[in-house]
Amino acid sequence: xxxxxxxxxxxxxxxxxxxxxxxxxxxxxxxxxxxxxxxxxxxxxxxxxxxxxxxxxxxxxxxxxxxxxxxxxxxxxxxxxxxxxxxxxxxxxxxxxxxxxxxxxxxxxxxxxxxxxxxxxxxxxxxxxxxxxxxxxxxxxxxxxxxxxxxxxxxxxxxxxxxxxxxxxxxxxxxxxxxxxxxxxxxxxxxxxxxxxxxxxxxxxxxxxxxxxxxxxxxxxxxxxxxxxxxxxxxxxxxxxxxxxxxxxxxxxxxxxxxxxxxxxxxxxxxxxxxxxxxxxxxxxxxxxxxxxxxxxxxxxxxxxxxxxxxxxxxxxxxxxxxxxxxxxxxxxxxxxxxxxxxxxxxxxxxxxxxxxxxxxxxxxxxxxxx
Numbered sequence: 587x588x589x590x591x592x593x594x595x596x597x598x599x600x601x602x603x604x605x606x607x608x609x610x611x612x613x614x615x616x617x618x619x620x621x622x623x624x625x626x627x628x629x630x631x632x633x634x635x636x637x638x639x640x641x642x643x644x645x646x647x648x649x650x651x652x653x654x655x656x657x658x659x660x661x662x663x664x665x666x667x668x669x670x671x672x673x674x675x676x677x678x679x680x681x682x683x684x685x686x687x688x689x690x691x692x693x694x695x696x697x698x699x700x701x702x703x704x705x706x707x708x709x710x711x712x713x714x715x716x717x718x719x720x721x722x723x724x725x726x727x728x729x730x731x732x733x734x735x736x737x738x739x740x741x742x743x744x745x746x747x748x749x750x751x752x753x754x755x756x757x758x759x760x761x762x763x764x765x766x767x768x769x770x771x772x773x774x775x776x777x778x779x780x781x782x783x784x785x786x787x788x789x790x791x792x793x794x795x796x797x798x799x800x801x802x803x804x805x806x807x808x809x810x811x812x813x814x815x816x817x818x819x820x821x822x823x824x825x826x827x828x829x830x831x832x833x834x835x836x837x838x839x840x841x842x843x844x845x846x847x848x849x850x851x852x853x854x855x856x857x858x859x860x861x862x863x864x865x866x867x868x869x870x871x872x873x874x875x876x877x878x879x880x881x882x883x884x885x886x887x888x889x890x891x892x893x894x895x896x897x898x899x900x901x902x903x904x905x906x907x908x909x910x911x912x913x914x915x916x917x918x919x920x921x922x923x924x925x926x927x928x929x930x931x932x933x934x935x936x937x938x939x940x941x942x943x944x945x946x947x948x949x950x951x952x953x954x955x956x957x
Contacts, residue, residue: 613645616709619686620648623707624910626682626725628903630847632671633864634658634795637904639675639704644913646709650676652702653909658795660787661868666839670888672704673843677755678725679707680844681851684714685722694840704840716754724854731859735893740825744856751852752829757845760881762826767880771826771889774872778865781872825891828876830884842887849890859895862888 624641627650632638638656642649650672657668676692683690689712694705745761752759762768782788829845831838846862853860866872867889876886 612711615686616688617643617645619683619688619709620644622686623648623679623682625906626678626722627675628906628909629725629728630671630675630678631728631730631850631862632674633662633667634792636668636671636795637909638668638671639909641910642913643910648679648707649703650679650705650707652704654702658791660785660791661782665836666887667864667868669704669836669839670843670846673840673845674847674850675843676705676707676840677844677847677851679705680715681718681722681725683707683709684718687714689713689715695837701836721848721851721855724851728850728854729859731861731893731895735825735859735861735891735895740858740892744858745827748827748849748852751848752845755845755848756831756841757887758830758832758884759845759849760828760830760884760886762828762880768826770879771866771876774866774875775863778869778872781869782865825893827890827892828881828886829888829890830881830886832884834885834887838885839887846888846890853892857894858892861891863891864889 620643624643627639627641628637630639636656636658638653640651640653642651652665652668652672654668657665662668676694680690680692686709688709691708691710692705695701695703696706697703745759749759749761762771782792827849829842829849831842850860866876867886873886876889877884880886
């Protein structure tokens with residue numbers, strides 16, 4: 587299977603100023619591009635479906651901010667996974683702006699005294715970044731796979747391709763190829779899962795944020811055995827991938843989230859599915875073992891399993907009005923819905939458009955926590 591991308595067709599650069607001044611047309615097109623980028627950010631994957639972000643739009647820039655009310659205080663006390671979620675949203679912003687013909691300037695964590703400001707993105711005239719325009723369609727098609735995979739072997743050339751993709755985001759991709767390391771990852775996932783489910787606060791947080799899986803559509807195909815994510819110990823596939831970074835600080839966490847989304851979108855383009863798995867990275871003891879026995883000097887940030895699988899519906903996303911505001915207009919006030927929950931924009935809006943379903947998965951975690 588060849589995974590080399592065909593030459594990227596030329597993409598028109600963003601509007602050029604006339605006579606050294608910014609034209610009204612450029613301002614209008616920039617604002618339209620920023621609005622579209624905000625929409626793309628809302629489709630990013632996030633740990634446990636928490637979607638912990640808010641976006642502030644200005645005439646010349648987009649600010650991506652953390653929503654600390656949606657941080658997992660027990661599972662993610664340092665905010666590492668929160669920043670990774672923001673990094674995935676940031677990558678979607680970059681891809682959406684590139685697809686509209688803009689180059690971008692990105693300031694990551696620009697204000698030490700404001701740690702909630704994850705990034706400031708400015709569209710500027712110029713050539714869009716490389717392959718990003720070709721990934722924007724995958725932003726809308728990407729889904730996190732939350733069930734078993736088929737047994738097809740992942741080819742080496744795909745692993746090489748994904749490794750190069752992660753490197754573009756200042757991260758590394760470590761493919762887990764040996765039987766011993768695959769067994770280790772399965773064991774550590776199960777160990778961390780037991781630790782978390784045995785801790786009342788962790789369990790409560792999982793029950794709050796874990797999404798209800800969609801009911802599969804009826805099919806005429808005969809039912810077959812389902813493979814659980816953590817059961818890949820047979821040595822017949824090479825599907826565990828670790829995204830790592832040379833440091834373990836907030837900028838590395840943000841960049842690893844960007845690397846995650848680039849890898850997930852590339853997989854979507856090529857017809858593969860992915861299950862991010864976080865348990866072994868959320869428990870300090872198991873994360874330390876991953877580093878000492880698999881990644882060496884690099885810090886493990888995200889664990890993926892990839893393979894072939896059928897496409898599945900996505901989760902409910904937060905309502906745009908609850909996330910996006912402009913620099914001169916605050917988000918609309920919340921109003922109580924019929925069920926007593928707070929939603930934006932008053933009565934009459936279906937609850938499914940406004941909130942993540944905070945219901946536990948009845949058949950266990952299955953090794954997948956990002957959506």
